Amino acid sequence: MAAPSPVSQATAQVPRRALVTGASSGIGEATARELAAAGYSVALLARRAEELERVAKSLPRPEAHLCLPCDLRDAAAVAAALAKVKERFGAIDLVVQNAGHGCLARVEDTSPEAARSVLATNVTAVVDVARESLPLLRAGARPVMVLVSSIVARRGIPGQVVYAASKAALNSIAEGLRIEWAEDGIAVCALDVTLTRTAFFATQPNPRGLPGPNLAGADSPQRVARAVLDLDREPQPEVWLAWKWRMIAFLSLLAPRTADRMLVKRLGGGWTAPRR
Numbered sequence: 001m002a003a004p005s006p007v008s009q010a011t012a013q014v015p016r017r018a019l020v021t022g023a024s025s026g027i028g029e030a031t032a033r034e035l036a037a038a039g040y041s042v043a044l045l046a047r048r049a050e051e052l053e054r055v056a057k058s059l060p061r062p063e064a065h066l067c068l069p070c071d072l073r074d075a076a077a078v079a080a081a082l083a084k085v086k087e088r089f090g091a092i093d094l095v096v097q098n099a100g101h102g103c104l105a106r107v108e109d110t111s112p113e114a115a116r117s118v119l120a121t122n123v124t125a126v127v128d129v130a131r132e133s134l135p136l137l138r139a140g141a142r143p144v145m146v147l148v149s150s151i152v153a154r155r156g157i158p159g160q161v162v163y164a165a166s167k168a169a170l171n172s173i174a175e176g177l178r179i180e181w182a183e184d185g186i187a188v189c190a191l192d193v194t195l196t197r198t199a200f201f202a203t204q205p206n207p208r209g210l211p212g213p214n215l216a217g218a219d220s221p222q223r224v225a226r227a228v229l230d231l232d233r234e235p236q237p238e239v240w241l242a243w244k245w246r247m248i249a250f251l252s253l254l255a256p257r258t259a260d261r262m263l264v265k266r267l268g269g270g271w272t273a274p275r276r
């Protein structure tokens with residue numbers, strides 16, 4: 001058998017360093033597990049310290065990881081969290097901006113607080129994390145940022161108007177940053193996730209008790225986590241995890257009325273296709 005090359009030996013000796021936001025549950029937790037299993041050192045960020053500890057302690061090499069209890073809506077807390085990552089890891093090779101929440105409500109039932117929280121968590125905080133992590137990514141190896149977006153980023157939907165708008169903004173951030181950061185060699189990827197079995201729908205504000213989607217045929221968070229790892233290994237500008245939604249997004253540009261009718265049929269829930 002051929003001896004390993006000096007390059008592959010060096011790569012094997014230096015674990016990649018990742019920051020995962022929203023690592024206390026769902027897709028973020030699965031991503032932290034996938035990365036740790038692949039040998040990464042992971043900084044896990046979310047608000048619930050005890051859930052972060054639970055996840056971190058159950059990972060391979062628990063001593064290699066770092067828990068960062070932090071509310072992303074607080075810009076000073078974000079800066080402090082990234083300072084801790086710098087102190088511990090020195091640099092970051094992969095940032096996974098995954099934290100986010102929705103609001104299941106018609107606009108007329110969406111409180112100002114709920115709307116602002118969705119936008120602060122899913123959009124403003126993403127810019128804050130990007131700004132604060134940039135010096136660490138510049139010091140990293142083959143640096144990558146993955147923004148965990150949604151199939152609704154490219155097509156608005158009823159009952160989740162603010163959430164879909166926040167994910168549209170996220171994809172716009174990915175497109176702009178990709179070019180801003182090209183000179184630093186930092187890859188920026190949008191991952192458009194489809195319906196996934198997590199606590200997402202149960203924990204979001206739902207003032208009128210609207211029915212959430214049927215999660216029976218939904219993706220597993222592990223599938224999304226594997227897609228994140230694939231993007232770190234081979235970055236792509238945008239990856240869709242559901243091609244049917246990609247079609248609806250294209251159709252919305254070409255023939256919006258037809259797309260509306262298709263969407264209403266697909267969503268169920270008693271929505272009416274617009275007639276004017």
Ligand SMILES: NC(=O)c1ccc[n+]([C@@H]2O[C@H](COP(=O)([O-])OP(=O)(O)OC[C@H]3O[C@@H](n4cnc5c(N)ncnc54)[C@H](OP(=O)(O)O)[C@@H]3O)[C@@H](O)[C@H]2O)c1
Nearest residue numbers: 022024025026027046047048072099100150195196198200
């Ligand atoms: N599940 C789906 O069907 C689906 C589909 C498309 C896209 N996505 C996207 O996937 C991402 C992960 O969602 P999920 O499905 O895994 O849901 P989840 O299990 O509810 O996870 C959301 C994560 O975000 C964290 N978070 C929320 N607000 C935060 C804040 N202010 N500061 C710090 N952390 C915060 C939560 O932790 P704490 O509560 O501990 O803070 C939690 O770890 C989201 O961006 C979501 O939009 C999900």
